[in-house]
Amino acid sequence: MSGLGLSMKSLRRHRLRTVLAIIGIAISAAMLLDMVMLSGGIEKTFAELLMAKGYQIRLSPKGTLPFDTEATLSAAARTVETLRGDQTIEAAGAVLGTSLYGQAEDSLVTLFGYGIQPEAQGLYWLQQGSDLSPGDTTGVLLSAAAASLLESIIGDTVTLVSRLDPQVVAGAVSREMVVRGLVRWVYDYRGQPSVGTVLPVMQAIAYGGREDRASLILVKARDDHAAAGVAARLRQEFPRLEVYSVADLVLFFKQRLVYFRQLSYILGSISLIVSVLLIATLLTITVNERLGEIATLRAIGIGRSTIVRQILIEGAVLTGIGAALGMVLGLGTARYLDSILTSFPGLPAAFSFFVPRRESLATAGLVLLLSGSLAGLYPAWLAARAPIAATLRSEAT
């Protein structure tokens, strides 16, 4: 009979108690896993989102984060041309983000508009139809939500109207555009009705064509590893702009969401403590019930180390089974919680709070298994130090 086999049999002695303990451990393990996924998941998914199209650097108006305010930078086309002349830079493209309206039958619907440079765009994946060409001043790309709102398909003509000034409604700019394709915008929240045109068209809609402005400029360095160095150099060259590498933005993001990380650490620690207490309590009760049996084993020559090993194995078996169930439960709850959290307005749909990764699974599993084994230490110590003669005497009375 191996130690593991004996442990399994011992745990089966009180099935209901063991099952309840395993359920408790599984719930704690699920919570721990979710917290581990949450603590590292947000920044990883954010970094992945920023790198979705391979652009490692963002230039935005001084004092702002990309798309964080409605501030814009001037002389966008000239800045892009300068950047494209840099040998270390593979691609650069300006983006203007603005709100606007679309004509749907006899009413106007609110849209979000992207002005892009199609030859260097880092904002969308084409899903149907054709992409815009740099000189296409009549084409428009729609998100699925925008297409639905405007009741348009590829080839249809839609009317885009600039943001209305309540005082001069009649003065709004209006453009007839042909739908070239349906796209999925990288940073759109779920159900966001977004449209995209070439930059000059969106500038015309937003500013009446008088200003060469953009919300940010995306830059792709030729070498990923050199991106931080390129960003540092651009910071010197463009002192009137903010220059961010992906690492910088992830750092800002981490600082903003530090409470998420703290919360996940606290909840993760609590779930770990609950697991340890559950296992320790169960094993202590078991040991106390079996003191007579343990004293007998010691009397017939079974060593302390064998007894200790046996108790620790029982703790590890409980933890192992609970952790395995907890992993499944944790992944299920993470998916559910993720669907709730990512439906908050303003969050990119591609964003994920709970990212199941091999390392987070391994970390949670390892931490649990270690804690489970540690939880067995006290009951194992109790078992090992049980006085043989006194225990047998009290058993006999």
Add this chain to the structure above:
Amino acid sequence: MSTLPVLIGRDLCKDYPMNEAAVHALRGVSLEVGAGEYVAIAGPSGSGKSTLLQLIGGIDSPSSGTVEILGTRLNELSDRDLTRLRLTRLGFVFQRFHLLPVLSARENVELPMAEAGVRGKERRNRALELLAYVGLEHRAAHRATQLSGGEMQRVAIARALANRPALLLADEPTGELDAATGDEILTLFRRLNRDGTTLVVVTHDERLAAQAGRIVHMLDGRIQKAEEPSQAAVSPPRRPAAPL
């Protein structure tokens, strides 16, 4: 009859602290048991007989005095060595059997052998031989909880014999059994002794004591009298029959 000393207990005292006074459970008991002997320790409750058994079995230490098993002084051994000695040189049978309820009869018998490092197949075969010796080969696969009291005690005896002990110690082995079942254990002990096993049995049971080669009567922590073995009851040590 001269026998080799398996056990020598000299001037054994055992005190238990009780509030500010001390209870003197043993007051200078000396006992020598030779190989092949069958000794019964009898006496009323509280006379110190179980305490004496625990001291000579190395599961408790005397307040003073010494115990030697096959020439090894127990008080000079480390806890690990003492545990090893109990495993390999001594066999224990308890009043309440104390089998592991989750294990089968065979697995219970295998436990001490597994601890002693006996390999799987050899261990299994010996466990089955021992169960056959105590008449339980047909119950080898049954869990301890599925056995009757007498059967459990016979499994406990088989477990005590697992590592071929030099001395078998039994504490009230018939205490939990009815008369008929107790008789089976008496018969088994007699056979064990006839086959060469040295036995020290603590008992209230007069019939069990009467079949021993020597009866040590205890009272108030002292040996009151020791009856010399009757010729009919003692067996000369002989080469142990398999599987002992």
